Amino acid sequence: MLIQAAYAAWRQVLSPALRRILWKSLALTAALLALVWFALTRFFSAFLDGHSLSATYPILDGLAFFLAGAGLFIALAYLLPSVSAIVAGYFLDDVAEVVEGSDFPVDPPGQALPLGRAILYGLRFAGLSLLVNLAALLLFFIPGVNIVVFFAANAYLLGREYFELAAGRFHSLPEAARLRVANRGTVFAAGAVIAGLVMVPVLNLLTPLFGVAMMVHVHKRLAAEARLNARPAPSRIGNG
16 A cells, blocks of 8 residues: 555656645745744854954854854754655645545545644644654764654654645545554555655655655545444344
């Protein structure tokens, strides 16, 4: 199921129907990352300007700023899941409507989330992701552990939040959470696929659209299985 969902999501991300949303998503993601980069560099520059190191050792000052800039690239990699969460919340319904209409035309369409609720989901997702990834960043200098923690934490968070974003078009938040918990293994595995994309430079900018499209497919299949399992078994009447 996951291979089919991932393939279908990738096909949708590159389709003409999503091309306009794709460019908007890339522009918003790049703008948010640039804003974070600018804020962090200004903060670090202000810190160095007020430090005695700048006046006493100007060469070391320049080296420190260069090394800090390189380190900020690493920090942005850890912040990307949080940024993608905001973008996903903003474009959720646009992407979901395209995927549902093209791949599930017979099924009733989902209900668009109010913009405030979608952004609130995105901000909640971003906040959780930021906390977890900042904790993972503290383990950056422990070889092996840093990658494992980063991957596992994001597999859980991305699976959980992208699934509930997609399921929220058809269920209340508690119902979407119950469906996720009942299928936690599948949702975590789907989150691992998205987390794998996050770790690939450049392609990770596609995470918001890919994550939403994939989880639409995963939710559709899990919801169909839940309805099938909920049907009462046909009664059998013996012939005596």
